[in-house]
Each structure stands twice: as C-alpha cells, then as structure tokens.
Amino acid sequence: LPRNGGPFTINLGATQDAVTHIASLPMRGDLLSVTGDGLNLNFSMVGDGPVVVDLGKLGNQTPVVTGATVTKLAGNELDLSLVGSGQHDVTISFAPSTPVLATASDSGLSNSDNYTKVTLPTFTGSYVAGDTVTLFDGATAIGSALVGANGQWSITATTKLADGVHQITAQGPDPNGPKSAALTMTVDTLAATPTNLALAPGLEAGGHNITGVTTPSFTGKGEAKGRITIYDGATVLGTGTVAANGTWSVADTVPLARGVHSITAVEEDLAGNIGTASAGLAVTIDTQPSVGGVTALPPDAILGAGASATLTVAMGQAVTVSGGTPTLTLNNGAIATYASGSGTGTLTFNYTVAPKQDVSRLAVTGINLNGATVTDQLGATADFTHVAITPPGWLEIAPSAIAAFDTSTQTPVPVVANHYTGPIANLQSEYINISSDNLNITASTPNWFIHSGSGMDAIAVSSGTNVLDGGTGSNFLVGGSGTDTFFVDDRGSLADTWSTVAGFHQGDEATIWGVTPQDFKLAWVDDQGAFGYTGLTLHATAPSRPTASLTLTGYTQADLTNGRLTVQFGTDAASGSAYMNIHGNA
Numbered sequence: 001l002p003r004n005g006g007p008f009t010i011n012l013g014a015t016q017d018a019v020t021h022i023a024s025l026p027m028r029g030d031l032l033s034v035t036g037d038g039l040n041l042n043f044s045m046v047g048d049g050p051v052v053v054d055l056g057k058l059g060n061q062t063p064v065v066t067g068a069t070v071t072k073l074a075g076n077e078l079d080l081s082l083v084g085s086g087q088h089d090v091t092i093s094f095a096p097s098t099p100v101l102a103t104a105s106d107s108g109l110s111n112s113d114n115y116t117k118v119t120l121p122t123f124t125g126s127y128v129a130g131d132t133v134t135l136f137d138g139a140t141a142i143g144s145a146l147v148g149a150n151g152q153w154s155i156t157a158t159t160k161l162a163d164g165v166h167q168i169t170a171q172g173p174d175p176n177g178p179k180s181a182a183l184t185m186t187v188d189t190l191a192a193t194p195t196n197l198a199l200a201p202g203l204e205a206g207g208h209n210i211t212g213v214t215t216p217s218f219t220g221k222g223e224a225k226g227r228i229t230i231y232d233g234a235t236v237l238g239t240g241t242v243a244a245n246g247t248w249s250v251a252d253t254v255p256l257a258r259g260v261h262s263i264t265a266v267e268e269d270l271a272g273n274i275g276t277a278s279a280g281l282a283v284t285i286d287t288q289p290s291v292g293g294v295t296a297l298p299p300d301a302i303l304g305a306g307a308s309a310t311l312t313v314a315m316g317q318a319v320t321v322s323g324g325t326p327t328l329t330l331n332n333g334a335i336a337t338y339a340s341g342s343g344t345g346t347l348t349f350n351y352t353v354a355p356k357q358d359v360s361r362l363a364v365t366g367i368n369l370n371g372a373t374v375t376d377q378l379g380a381t382a383d384f385t386h387v388a389i390t391p392p393g394w395l396e397i398a399p400s401a402i403a404a405f406d407t408s409t410q411t412p413v414p415v416v417a418n419h420y421t422g423p424i425a426n427l428q429s430e431y432i433n434i435s436s437d438n439l440n441i442t443a444s445t446p447n448w449f450i451h452s453g454s455g456m457d458a459i460a461v462s463s464g465t466n467v468l469d470g471g472t473g474s475n476f477l478v479g480g481s482g483t484d485t486f487f488v489d490d491r492g493s494l495a496d497t498w499s500t501v502a503g504f505h506q507g508d509e510a511t512i513w514g515v516t517p518q519d520f521k522l523a524w525v526d527d528q529g530a531f532g533y534t535g536l537t538l539h540a541t542a543p544s545r546p547t548a549s550l551t552l553t554g555y556t557q558a559d560l561t562n563g564r565l566t567v568q569f570g571t572d573a574a575s576g577s578a579y580m581n582i583h584g585n586a
Contacts, residue, residue, distance in 0.1 A: 020092060024052035026082070039128045040177075041092040051080040053092060064178040066091045095178040096127040096170035099135065101185050102154070108272030109227055114185040115270040119160040121187075125170055125180070126151045132173045137166050161187045191275035192223035194265035199283060200249060208386045210284040212316050214255040218263060220278070221246050226269040231277070232261045242267070256285045289374070289382040291389070292316040294364050299393030302429055303353045304402050304415030309395060311336050311349045311364065315374075318345050319382055324372030328387070332359035332397055338372075347374075353414075359397045363390035394419060401429070401445040408437035408455065420449055426465035434471065446482060470499060476530075479503035490514040490540070490548040491577060498549040500533050508584040515540045515548060515580040516569055526556045536560075540580075552582070 019038040025031060026049025034043045041053065055063060055076040063078060067090040072079040082088045103111045105121035127133050127147045134144040135155045143155040155170075167182040199209060200217035218230055222242040230237040230250045240250035250265075261284075264277040292314040303309060311328060321342040328336040328349050334357050336349035367384045374382040396419070404413035417431035430449035433439060438455040446464020452471050459468045460478035468477045469487040474497045477486050488499045491514035501510055515522075520540040528537035529551035536555035540548040552565075559565045566583040 018056040020056050021054055022051065023054045023077075024050070026050060029082075032087070037128070039094050039131075040172075040174075042090065044087060044089045045082070046085070046087050048082045048084055048088075051082060051090075053078040053080065055092075062095065064091075064093050064095060093174070093177050094128070094172070095180040096133050096153070096172060097125040098181040099123040099125050099155075099168045099170050099183045101168075101183065108270050109268065110270070113270060114183065116185065116187060117189050117271040117273050119162075119187060119189065120157045121161065121185075122154060122156040123168060123170075123183070124152065124154045127153060127170070127172060134171050136169045136171065136179065137161060163187050163189055186271070188269060188271035188273060191273035192226060192267045192269055193275040194220045194222045194228060194248075194267050194278040196221045197263065197265050197278045197281045199281075208284070209282060210286050210290060210386065212285070212287050212290065214257075214285055214287070215252040216256075216283070217249055217251045218265070218281075219247065219249045220265055222248055222265075222267045223269050226267045229266050229268070231264045231266065232256060237263075256283075258285050258287055260284050286383060288380045289315045289317050289319045289376045291384055291387045294387070294389040294391050296362065296391035296393060296395045298416065299391065299395060300419065302396045302398050302401070302415075302417035302419065302431075304404070304417065305353050305355050305399035306412055306414035307353045307416050308414070309336075309351045309353075309362070310339075311351060311391065312341075313347045313349070313364075313387065315345050315347060315382060317376055318343060319347070319374050319376055321347065321372055321374050324370045326367055326369050326372045326374070328364050329366045329368065330359075331363040331365050332357045334397075335368075336364075353397055353399055355399050357397050358400050361390060362395045362397050364388055398445070402431060402441070402443045402448070404431075404433065404442075405440045406435075406437050407440060413439065420447075422449065424449070424465075424467065427467065428464075438473075446480070473497060475499040476533075477501050479505070479508055483507045484509075486510040488512045488548070488550055490546070493546045493548065496547040496549070498551070500529055500551045500553065502533055502553045504552050504555070504584055506584050506586050510550065510552065510582045512538075512540070512548060512550060512580045513577055516578045519578075520545075520548075524557050524560065529553065536565075 020036055020041040026047050029045050029047035029049060032044040055078055067088055068080040068082055071081050101114050102122040102124055105116055105118045106112060107116045107118055123135060129147050129149050129151050131147050132144055133147055133153045135142050142157040142159045145153050145155045147153045165186050167184060169179040169182050171177060171179045197218060197220045199211060200219050203211045203213050203216045222228055224242055224244050224246055226242045227239055228242060228248050228250050229239050237252040237254050238250045240248050242248045260282055262280040263283050264280050266277050268274045295312045297310045326338045336351035339348045339350045341347035365388050367387050402415050402417060404415050406413050415431060417429055420427040420430040426447055427449050428447040432451045434453040436454050438457060439452050440458045441450055443461045448461055449467040450459050451469040454472045456474045457470050458476040459470060461480040463480045464482040466480060466484045468484060470477055472489045472493050486501050490512055520542045523539045525537045527534050529535055533553045535551050535553040536557060537549060537551040564586045566585055568581045571578050
C-alpha cells in the first residue's frame, strides 16, 4: 500500500486467511508501506509507540525481527516497540524449523542420536508451503526442495558429508533471510576393532588364561559408547557398552564347557559401523583345582645361607593334601617342602637357603607330589601343569654373595638383605643388622651398603662401590678394591671405642660422627693399632666423654701434610650432626 495512494484491489473471501498482518499501530503513527508474502512481513512508518502483529499460523517457526524491539511473543501475538519519532523500517521474517535427521538416515545403535554412517543423509522440517528451502552444511549448500502443501519439507544431501561433526541449517527462498537453528550431527564411516581383550582381573589362573569360572567376564578397549559383542566362535556370549574412557567389561551369559575356547570381540559404534573381530583369546575353562599363582614371603629380598622363604601356591578352591609330602622344585636346584594348607585354597611350602644355591630371581619350576594326592571337595585331582611361576617381586638367593657370623653366640647368622633403593649412586644391595652382638659380615660381590649395631663388629667388602657403617661399637672395617666409604659413630657411645680401617686407599673416605675440634682434643700417633694392622691412629678425647680412636692401616702422620690424606669437619644438613671426614688422595 503506497503512502501517496493509488489503485489497489481487495479480494474478500468467505474466511480470513491466516497470514502475518499488522493488528495495531500507534495512535500518532504514519504508516508508509506494507509488503508481505503471507508469512514474512515488511513495513515502514514514522512515529513511535507499540505495534501489534498477528503472526497467523506461527507453527514451530520463530520470527526474526529487525528495526524494532520485541516486547512480547505470546501465541501468535507479537508485540513490538518503536522508539524515536523518525522513520522505522521493520522486517519480520521466519527461518525454517531446525532440520531433523530422518530416522532412516540416523543409523547405528539409536535412530535419534544424530550419529550416522550415511554420507548422503536426509533431513526434514517445516516451512511455508510452496516456498523453496535450501539446506546448508556450515556455509555450503548441500541440497534444496519445495515445501509441500502440508508445510513439510524433506531434503537429501547431494554432497557427501565427510567424517566428523557438522552444523546443518535450513534457509527460506530469500538468500539474505535468516537461517534456522543448527542441528549438530556426526558422520562416522570408520569401524573400530576392540583391543586388549582379556579375562577380567581375578579370574585368570597363573597368567595362562585359565579359569575355573564357566561364565567369566572379559575386558578390553574400544571406541567410546559403542556396543561390544563377545563371541565364542559363532556363539554370542554377551554384550556391553564401551565407557567414556574407552574401556569395557562384558559378562558371559552362556556357560562355557570345559576346554579351550577362542573368544573374540566385535564392536558396533554409535553410527552403526561394525568392525572386524578382535584377535582371538584362547581361554581354558578348567573346573579342576588349578594353580592360580605363587607368591613368596619375603617378596623382595636377598637371602644368604640359612635364611628362609615361604612360597604360597593359590589353588583357586579348597583342596585336600593326603598320602605324602609334596615339594616344589626351584630354579636353583633346591626344593621347598609342603608345610600346611590342606583344607584351604592355598598351599604353603618352606624353603631354607643352603650354600651354592645362588640365583638372581627365585622361581618355581615344578612340583613333586611324592605319593601325595591333592583333590578338591568333589574328588577332582588338582592340576599343577602351570605351577612353573616366578613369584611377584624380586627374591634373590645369594649365599655366595654375603655371609654373617655372630661371634657372641658362635653361630651363623641367616642373612636377609635387600636391594638398595637409597640415594647413593652405584650401590646395589644393602644389609642392615642393628645388633648388640659382635658380628663378622663379609660381602663377596660388589656394591654393598652394610650397617651393623653397637657390638664389636668386623665388616669386609670385595670390590665396587661400598659403604661400611660399623655403628657405635669398636669395629674392624676392611675395604675392597673399589671406592669405599667408612663410618664410625661416636655420638651415642657409652665406652671408649677403637676402630680399625684396613684397605683404605685413594678415593676412599672415613667419617667419624660426633667428633669436632671444638669439643675434642685430637691427637695423631703413628704405628698404633692391632698386631699386623698398625698405622696412623687418631685419639679424640674430651673431659667426661669416652675416647674415640681410629686407625688407618698403612698411613703415618706425614700423610696428613704430604697430600695423601685430607681432613675436614662439617655438619650434616639432614641430621644436624657434626662429623670429621678423612679423604684418601693417594
């Protein structure tokens, strides 16, 4: 309707068309022009105030307004506000409804999750009957169609969608008009193959995929949210869903017969891609009592002659031992003898280390029943086929590496040492025996940390890097051919002590804890010490305190000034203890 007049035609029908039209203008408004197509509406006017627009059959479209402020949208009534007395050019337009991925194109585990393997999918929606709707993937047009008389449209993409996430929108015939809200959908054409197929933890016997459970659970990894199907050959055992972190666990719902089964897993992902089967897992169902593992106590240690270890064999169910005494054969030629466990699910065997049984890591190699029978409650004979197991941890048998003798009781000491884990470089083993008895300790292999107690101890090493800590008693410490550190402790002594260090040479160090030049008088004397082991001797004396003496065999006072020996004093930052340090330079 032009402002300045002119011819126009009004067609009166029997019923009012449901079209978008102005229902109310401001009292002082001057309407300049109105155009529309029944759904979209454009008008210009001069003046300010409220304008009411009847949207006709709004359906599920949402109006997009420019040139005015929307104050209310209730049903088909749209209330606008024009601010300012100038000219206002107002556009009310409608975008098509948000595209919907057609059920037939939404492949996979769900037909409504917007995941599909279809690369030319179909989308549906609603808009003005007879108008053209164009479909976009981002900014790329991928198809168009006329809206049917019922206001519905259906568009099949004419451009293949690549794997990945897509934002699909729809637009009416006006290329400058609004686009619909975006549908986020994913195209996935790549199938996933499950990996890491395994028996669930706790079911496996001895690391050999053997179990007495006839409906075991299986675990593995796959594509998140996919569906896993477990097969025994062609038989479906169970299904499950892959967790968000890519792991899954599926319980077998079909009992497996005794014997070997080839288990595979197949995944169908969200988009419906079915991958190839996983590598087969050979699982043995054995309802006989069978070895489920072997553990050692201690699990981590270095055992010398006379030391003992306990080996425990897990059988998976209660068994009865009768008629003999089984023994385990070990990989060092020794045996462990059955001790207890009949009537329970674990059998205990004892082993005592004898000379020349050295082995870097103890393992079980077999079993001798020696006339015994081992059966379950139903009389099934236990299966020890897989008893050859290395226990967890690191149990080293080393009677030739280290030995100890208690001279106070005149008896050998069963050595239980450990693998060194401290901060000193190159050390491999440690033996700590804080005893008040007098001990003789000899290490025949390199790289030891040895620490004794308050007795009159003798410690000897052979080679490598070693630490010899004689504690608070009077000690005889013999170094080896490598680099050795000797410790003597005068901090808690209740009586005079005199320690001798033999084999002290270039690169070695001797530390006396608790001795300082401020608190002690330090006197150096030549040719003192035990017969055959005399040398440079230090006497540290102080009023009302025990005297601490240290002899370095083969050295003299001259070595304190000719560069062969260096003496320093300091305080340990960690303990706060003062010390005197002697370093061998030549």
